[in-house]
Every structure is written in structure tokens, then in C-alpha cells.
Amino acid sequence: MMRAFSALLARDLRLAARVGGSGALSLVFFLMIVVMVPFALGPDLNLLSRIGPAILWLAAVLATLIGLDRLFQSDEEDGSLDLMTGAAVPLELVVLAKVTAYWLTTGLPLALSAPLFGLLVALSPTAMGATALTLLIGTPALAFIGAVGAALTATIRRGGLILAIVVLPLMIPTLIFGVSATEAALGGTVPFTTPLAVLGALSLIAGVIGTLAAAASLRWSE
Amino acid sequence: MRLIVENLACRRSGRRIFSGLSFTLGPGEALMITGRNGAGKSSLLAMLSGRLKPDAGTIRGEDIGDAGLPECLHVVGHRDGLKSALTAQENLDFARDLLGDAQLTPGEALAAMGLPHVARLPVGYLSAGQRRRVALARLLVCRRPLWLLDEPTAALDLASQDVLAAMMGRHRAEGGLVVAATHQALGLEDARELRIGPATAEQVLDERIEESWA
Numbered sequence: 001m002m003r004a005f006s007a008l009l010a011r012d013l014r015l016a017a018r019v020g021g022s023g024a025l026s027l028v029f030f031l032m033i034v035v036m037v038p039f040a041l042g043p044d045l046n047l048l049s050r051i052g053p054a055i056l057w058l059a060a061v062l063a064t065l066i067g068l069d070r071l072f073q074s075d076e077e078d079g080s081l082d083l084m085t086g087a088a089v090p091l092e093l094v095v096l097a098k099v100t101a102y103w104l105t106t107g108l109p110l111a112l113s114a115p116l117f118g119l120l121v122a123l124s125p126t127a128m129g130a131t132a133l134t135l136l137i138g139t140p141a142l143a144f145i146g147a148v149g150a151a152l153t154a155t156i157r158r159g160g161l162i163l164a165i166v167v168l169p170l171m172i173p174t175l176i177f178g179v180s181a182t183e184a185a186l187g188g189t190v191p192f193t194t195p196l197a198v199l200g201a202l203s204l205i206a207g208v209i210g211t212l213a214a215a216a217s218l219r220w221s222e
Numbered sequence: 223m224r225l226i227v228e229n230l231a232c233r234r235s236g237r238r239i240f241s242g243l244s245f246t247l248g249p250g251e252a253l254m255i256t257g258r259n260g261a262g263k264s265s266l267l268a269m270l271s272g273r274l275k276p277d278a279g280t281i282r283g284e285d286i287g288d289a290g291l292p293e294c295l296h297v298v299g300h301r302d303g304l305k306s307a308l309t310a311q312e313n314l315d316f317a318r319d320l321l322g323d324a325q326l327t328p329g330e331a332l333a334a335m336g337l338p339h340v341a342r343l344p345v346g347y348l349s350a351g352q353r354r355r356v357a358l359a360r361l362l363v364c365r366r367p368l369w370l371l372d373e374p375t376a377a378l379d380l381a382s383q384d385v386l387a388a389m390m391g392r393h394r395a396e397g398g399l400v401v402a403a404t405h406q407a408l409g410l411e412d413a414r415e416l417r418i419g420p421a422t423a424e425q426v427l428d429e430r431i432e433e434s435w436a
Contacts (some may be wrong), residue, residue, distance in 0.1 A: 008320030011308070018307040079301025082273055086292045201416040220275055 001091040004089045012101030024069030026106040027140045028112060029066050031140045033059035034117045045122045052121035053131050055180035060110050060135055061171055064142040068167075069160035071102055071150040072218060081154075081218065091215040099210070107139030130185035130192075134199060141203040144210030145170045151214035174202050223286045223294060223367045224248050225270075225399055230279035232265045235376035239265055240418050243276065249367075249397040252390070252410045255405075263403035264299065266418065267370045270401065271297045286367070296364070297319075299372035302357035306346030309351075310337070310356045313345055314363050331362040336385060348426040350377040358386060369393060371402040383409070 017024060037055050038048060040213030075081045084094045114135050115128040123131065149167035181195035223245065224399030231241035239262035247253055247398060255263045268274035272292035283291040297303075304313045314328035332338050335355040345353060354377050361369060369390070375383050389399050402408055 004320050007316050011305070011312075011316045014312070047288055077301070078305065079297075079299060079303040082271060082297050082299070082301065083303040083317065084297060085272055085415065086297065088289075088293055088319045089320075095314065099261060151427065 001089050001093065004087055005093055008084075008094060009101050010098035012067065012098055013104065014175055016105040022070065022105070024109075026063040026066040027109045029115070030063040030110055031117060033062060034120050038120060049124065049127070051148050052118060052123045052133075053127055053186075054179045055121055056118065056123075056131050057135070057138075057175055057178045060107075060114075060139060061142060061168075061175055063110060063132055064106055064171075065091040065158050065160075065164050065167070066138065068146045068150050069153065069163050071098060071147060072154040072214075073150070073159065076154045085219075091219055094213050095147060095151070095214045099214075101141050102145040102147070103140055107135070107143050111135035111139055112186070115161070118203075124186070127182065127186055130182045131152050134178045134181045134196065137196065137203060138199045141174045141199075141206040142171055144203075144206035144214075145174070147210050147214045148217070151217040154218065158222070174199070174206075177202060223399065224284040224402075225368060226282045226284060227270075228282075230266070230269065230281065230295070231277040232262050232269065232274075232361055233277040234262075234265060237314060238277070243269045243279070243416075243418070243421050245414075245416055247399050247401070249399065250394045252394060252400040252413035254402055254404055254408065254410060254413045254415045255418065256415060258285040258404070259381050261418040263418060264372055267299065267315065267372050267403055270368075271295060284366075294364045294366055295368035295370055297352075297359050297370045298357050299360065299370075300376075302353060303360075304345045304353060304357055307344060309344055310348070310359075311341040313356065313376075316360060317360045317404065318363045321366070323365045326362045327364045328359070328363055332356070334362055334385075334389075335359045335434075336382065351379060351382065352379075354370070354378060355382055358389070361389065367397070369399070371404075372399065373404055374402060375404070375406060375408060 034055060041047060072081065075084065076128065085091065087094060111132055112131040118128040118131060146167050149163045153163045156162065177195045177199040181192065181199055184190045184195055185192045226246050227397065232239040245253065255266060257263055257391040265274060269276050269414065273422060275411050282290065283294055286294050309327050310332060314331060318328065326334070329338065329341060332341055332362060337352060337355055340348060340352060340356070345356060348356065350434050358374065390410060392401060
């Protein structure tokens, strides 16, 4: 069972690194949004640093959507999904491996690069650390919620827009607690760990429900 | 293993494609599914592989232990399940790890298909026939008793068709089962033939009445 899991994980990571894979794309998209904001708002450093964590989180939510439509669709199109249905492991494990690979190529780089991109929106060192930590804990929730939408739209041609409309509302709680945890770290009446714990809980819940729901919708895609 | 199909019916997009299909396949037997275009040959294979829900009827495997039917079969169809960006070797390695019960190594399987030189080439660079042969090599890297083949000879040259016929013969000699949807003779000796006929006009009419009431 572990062998199949690691084979799936290695394959998706390898595909993301090859030509045509979406490996670095979402990171570049993330950078683009963060770079655009100071141009739009003007050089008001106080304003930027106040809304900086919110901008980084919003950019992370949007960047997660890049490449999400291909998560299951590319396997559905070329018949790899038929192969995975016949695997010696349950489809839930297949989904778990694919979403983990997806998170490793999108969510994790976003979280790790957040301190660097925080410089562009004049974040304080504390805010940089807090944003990176909340993104690290919160982006798995985004990936698993997105996987449900990706599985539902796997057989729809040009399903990317429908996917975004379906999953974005479901990502709102994660966004709220991600930003509020970051702001709690910078002072305020709420202790840092309270929203952070909720954020962690959201990721765990999304991990369970997202895996089961995506596998169920892939199993009977017609 | 034995494959038992009883009274199977198929519905696509609300239209009944075929119904009342029954057959039994024992060890070493082969079944050729024939019929005009759109008769439901590929749909039947999709239902056998577990990717499509039957509208009615049952599909069972006997003597397969605890495993489910989807874990006992290989599918090679039009959508070949190969990733263009990965090499033939990587594709077969992945199939071997995913499907389990390894038999030949990817190198040996490619050599058996007459393609030892493409192991390190990305599958996207291969011709349609070579791609099909890489997909067929998957049959050899993992041991599974039931082979579902959807027009396996499409794009294959004559020499490769002979190789495939020999492969299927060996598989059946070891007690394996072959179900192939095809328009041409595949070199399957004493294979049974299942012809999926068109639904009769009466049936179609019944359907319409049923649906207009629903």
C-alpha cells in the first residue's frame, strides 16, 4: 500500500517538474499578485503593512486555484484514472497521494516564500513569520477543498471557471481564520493560538472530508 | 478466475444502449465483442472495469479471493493511461508499483513488445503504434487474470499484431481470460463471439414512453 502511495506521489512530483507541468506556475502567479498591490495602492507603507497579511492570504487562495483544474482532469483524459481505479489500493488513498503532491508543489512553496514576498508589502519580521506559519497550516485546507471541486469537474471540458466558482466560497472560513490568526500575532485582544487552532482544525477536517468526497465523485463520474 | 455477467443493461445519457446481456467466461477462455459503431462495446468494457455503473444486471468474479473485480483486470483502450511527459520506463515502473503483483521488469516487457530502445524516451515522442505497444507492455509487467482490450490492434503493424496474438495465447494457456472489443480477427483461437445488436425499435419506443411519464 505504501508502495503505491509513494509511486503516485513520486509520479505527480516528477510530472510537475517536467515541461508542461504546473510546478512553479502558482508561485509566479502568487508573486505577480503581491507585486501588483503596491502599484495599485501607492507607496503608503503603513497602509501596506496593515493589510499585508490579508493580501498575502488572498494571493495564496487565488494561486491555489492555478493548476487545480488539471489535478484529476489530465488523468481522466488520458485514461490514467482507469488505471488508478484498478489499483490494489482504495481510491481514497490515490486522492490523498495526489493532493499531497499538489500541496507540496503549490501550498508549501507559497508558505516558504511568504516571508520574502512580505518584503514587498512592508511586513514586520513578526508578521512575516506569522504569515508563513499560518499559510503552512492553512494551505492544506485549501488544497483539499479544491480537490473536491477538481474531482467534480474532472470530466467537464474547460471546467476551470466552474471549479473556481464552486470552491472559492468554501475557502472563505480558511481565509478568515488565516488572516485573523496572523493579525492576532501582531497584537489585539485574541491570543494567537486560538485562531491558529481553528485553522489547524479546518485543515484536518478538509483533509478527511475532501479526500472522501473527491474519491466518491471520481468513482461514479457519470 | 471466472467472470459471470448476468442480464446486463447499459444506459448512456438517458438512452438505453443494450440490455439483457449475459455470458460466463472460464479460465483460458476468450470473448470477442463485436457490433457496429456505437453499439456499446466500449461501454461494456467500462462496466466490466468498474468505471461505469450498470443500469441493471450484475457482474461478478469467482475464485478471486478477497480482491474486488477491478483489482483482477488490466484495461488497454483508446485512452492508454500513459503520461506523455514521462518516459516509457517511468510509465511502466509506475504501473508496476500502482497495480502490484509484479511479473516482468519494464525493460523485459518492452523488449517482448519489440521496443527495447524507447525505454528512455518520453512517451509523447512515440508514434501511435509505438504508444499502443508501450500500453500493451503493461499487461506483462503485472500479473492479472482478466485482460480487457478495446480494439487492441488499432495502429499496430502486422508484426506487432502477431506478437499480441502470441501474448494472448500464452496468457490463456496460463488460465487467463481475455475480453476484446474488436472489428477484426485478433488471432484468438476458438474465441467465443458476443455480438451486441441494435436495440429493437419496440424497446426504444418503450423507453420514450417511460421517460415521458417519468
